[in-house]
Amino acid sequence: MSDAPVEFRLFGGVDADRGGQAVDLGHTRQRCVLAVLLAEANAPVSVEELIDRVWAGEPPARARESLQSYLTRLRRALPELPITRTGAGYLISVHESAIDLYRFRALAATARQTGDPAQLEEALAVWRGEPFAGLDVPWARSLRAALTLDRTAIELELVDTLLRLGRHNEVLPALTARVELDPLDERLAGQYLLALYRAGRQGDALRHYERVRVQLADELGIDPGPDLRAVHQQILSGQAAPTPAVPVVPVPRQLPAAPSTFSGRGRELAAIDEAMDAAAEPGGTVIISAIDGTGGIGKTWLALHWAHRNAHRFPDGQLFVNLRGFDPTGEPVPPSDVVRGFLDALGVEVPSIPPTFEAQTALYRSLLTDKRLLVLLDNAADPAQVVPLLPGSATCTVLTTSRNRMINLINAHGATPLVLDTLSELDARALLAARLGAERLDREPDAVAAILASCAGLPLALGIVAGRALEHPDFPLRDIAEELRDATGRLTSLEEDPVTGVRAMLSWSYAALTEEQARVFGLLGLAPGPDIGLGAAARLTNLTESRVRAVLRSLERVSLLQQHVPDRFRMHDLVRLYAEEQGLSQQDQETALARLRDFYAYTAITVDRLRGSGEHPMDMGTPVPDANPQELRDRPEALAWFTAEHACLTASQSAAFARGQYFTVWLISWSITFLFVRRGLLHEDVRSWKLAMRAIENIDDPQLRIRSDRALSQALFRVGQNEEALARLADSLRLAQRIGDQASTAKLHYALAQHADRLGEFTMAYEHSAAALRIEEERGDTLERGRAHNMLGTFAARLGRYDEALAHCQTAFDLTTDYAGTEWRAEILDSLAYIALHTGQYEKAIARYEEALALCRQVGSLLGEVEVLNSLGTAHRQIGDPGQARIAWEQALEIYRKQGRGKDVEHTLARLAELSQDAEARSR
Secondary structure, eight states, X not given: OOSSOEEEEOBTSSEEEETTEEOOOOSHHHHHHHHHHHHTTTSOBOHHHHHHHHTTTOOOTTHHHHHHHHHHHHHHHOTTSOEEEETTEEEEOOOGGGBHHHHHHHHHHHHHHHOOHHHHHHHHHTOOSSBTTTOXXXXXXXXXXXXXXXXXXXXXXXXHHHHHTTOHHHHHHHHHHHHHHOTTOHHHHHHHHHHHHHTTOHHHHHHHHHHHHHHHHHHHSOOOOHHHHHHHHHHHHTOOOSSOSSOOOOOOBOOOOOOTTOOOOHHHHHHHHHHHHHTSXXXXXXXXXXXXXXXXXXXXXXXXXXXXXXXXXXXXXXXXXXXXXXXXXXXXXXXXXXXXXHHHHTTOOGGGSOSSHHHHHHHHHHHTTTOOOEEEEEEESOHHHHGGGOOSOTTOEEEEEESSOOHHHHHHHOOEEEEOXXXXXXXXXXXXXXXXXXXXXXXXXXXXXXXXXXXXTOHHHHHHHHHHHHHOTTSOHHHHHHHHHHHHHTOTTTTTOHHHHHHHHHHHHHHTSOHHHHHHHHHHHHOOSSOEEHHHHHHHHTOOHHHHHHHHHHHHHTTSOEEEETTEEEOOHHHHHXXXXXXXXXXXXXXXXXXXXXXXXXXXXXXXXXXTOOOOOSOOOOOOTXXXXXXXXXXXXXXXXXXXXXXXXXXXXXXXXXXXXXXXHHHHHHHHHHHHHHHTOHHHHHHHHHHHHHHHTTSXXXXXXXXXXXXXXXXXXXTTOHHHHHXXXXXXXXXXXXXXXXXXXXXXHHHHHHHHHHTTOHHHHHHHHHHHHHHHHHHOOHHHHHHHHHHHHHHHHHTTOHXXXXXXXXXXXXXXXXXXXXXXXXXXXHHHHHHHHHTTOHHHHHHHHHHHHHHHHHHTOHHHHHHHHHHHHHHHHHTTOHHHHHHHHHHHHHHHHHTTOHHHHHHHHHHHHHHHHHHHHHHO
């Protein structure tokens, strides 16, 4: 047998490959057995379910014997991958990356988070043919249909992304073929219209719309929906933007997997159903609170089980967040972070996300208007954490879990309370039976009764015991019950406190671990963050990734760990607290945490280098041995890493501060600030920099202080805290001048000029720009000289000194010929257009503005785009073309609304009203 790993293909058939050689998997029915196990990889499938799926509900008389024969042959064909029998059924142990179906799902999930077209294409490339081809049984047909829908959704997302990037010619041929196959898909039709229009085929676009309209009326008796009608109207008026005019809001599906062995809780499930049914004519958001439940009582399992069972009630999606209200490793998640994540899930692009929490919340609630959507807020600390996350729509449902009684939600928001108690003996037995099998329980009724008494009806305790029993399927339950009785007897308060019972279960399970498993378990309890990825776990434990994966899977099998997404693991908070208590040496703890800390920090440095900030003339230090930071190849990979790790990064930063590792705190802030901004996590960026500022108070490095003050002031400006930002800039400028740091002095003058511009203090802005230019002329950097000339020219024009302004801006234009495709060039074009407009060169002004607008759209600068549109509208009105002014201002208005910029919306509406008044006056 070759040492090469086996790879499984479920797309295009059911096949296996070992080192380039096909594995003989036998006949169709035997392949069907393997397909069922692979589709449920690493989870047990009961004998009854296997028989039902393989024989489509019509098994032969000797189905069990045939199944045993098929499994024996599969074990011979695949000896490196154990197919084991557990109390709950048969299980195949295989890493999910070896199965194309799981690779497809993982790639698709990452691609949806990042929106990167290359990742979307990579996910689609895994699809090599019809899933489970050759298996004509109901479960395969059902899963095939669901996967086909997933693939179609990814294809449509890819088209949307390519259209946003202006790659309409690239998608047009495939769209042409697809609309012939599915002419009534309105989202597809809208994409086709936009692609045709942007390819210069406006007539073809309008003719296709008419065909769709007629076909919808003839076949379904309906008119096109509002999205398609809006695209049609914009094409008619010539206003179809280079980005989709009516973005398609994705349907979020954020629920974690449903608990596989949930049982009982019939009364509580019925209570939630009744609350939903009573809201048939709702007057506000339906809120159900699962409250007053101790840790391990099963609140999250209940919520997830009900949510999955009722997913059909929420066709517009489900949002989920673990609020970490009682997380032993850190603070509860702020509502501002949750809203920002929900906007991501609802498809709002980063440039369209407003900077303030209030505006983000307003946008979030607007997006949920009239949508039938579930918001599941798990593990809330208190009502103050929940209230800002409540939708404003009467059609939404909110389900919360918490250990606290949420009195304010009940009194002020009409929440339906739901109290969870421990499981009844009947339900507790059913839970064990679901894990171990009823036959095993029936053989030892006395032992089962003893186990149930020790677990005291606490689901977490029952799960731990079941995990131990599954790990040793040949152990009699009486031996397990006796071990458990001995462990619980050492804790006198077991009967009084169910949580103490969990500690007893854990001590019992911990005693059965190998030395290596126990060490890894203890270290995992120390790791900062809500979970840990495979790479980080390898650094923490100083094991190879393949070895640590094996240990983590062994801990998962005994219910001490959960792999909630591929290669990411988390602990229940009570389990984590127990893990922290274990007697690892102080030296082992410190060395392990140093490796993990530097893995995060120095991988983040790779992220910063990909930004190309140019500000690295300082010693960043070196990581400790065996930290082995990850090398990220490009920005999409960096963004995907950050998306997966940013909660652990920020937790690691806080842990570094607590341990006095102050430079590491600064290093993390500096390295990931651009990803915070890229993702629109502006308040997180402020918090990160404020912690960094507290850290560097303990470091005697004035340049570090200047950099940090400037970064924090920029972060503060982005969230509207201008006074504090200005004070920090002024202090930093004085410090930079005192120590002779010319580069920092110039950058601080830039920042102060921009702030003065916001306040309308053009003379002050001019003076700071002139100071920056003097420094850049001495330093000699071409791009920075060009930027300084343009800034000084801009403020000279604001002061009416147009000849001086033109000289500076033209110099900037000449200096930046090597940067023709950048935002800097668009800024210079905007300045030249402003000067031309105010010196009576109207045609030249319009041409410059349109050139700047095209460049902003090309580079994806929505902020630059809206400012140019605003100026372009002013220019058209000034030269007597109100129609074009209206078009520009209406496009600007749409962007301002998306960004939640209320004052700019009001100002633009007032301008549009003035145009209407002027038109009425002319008509009279």
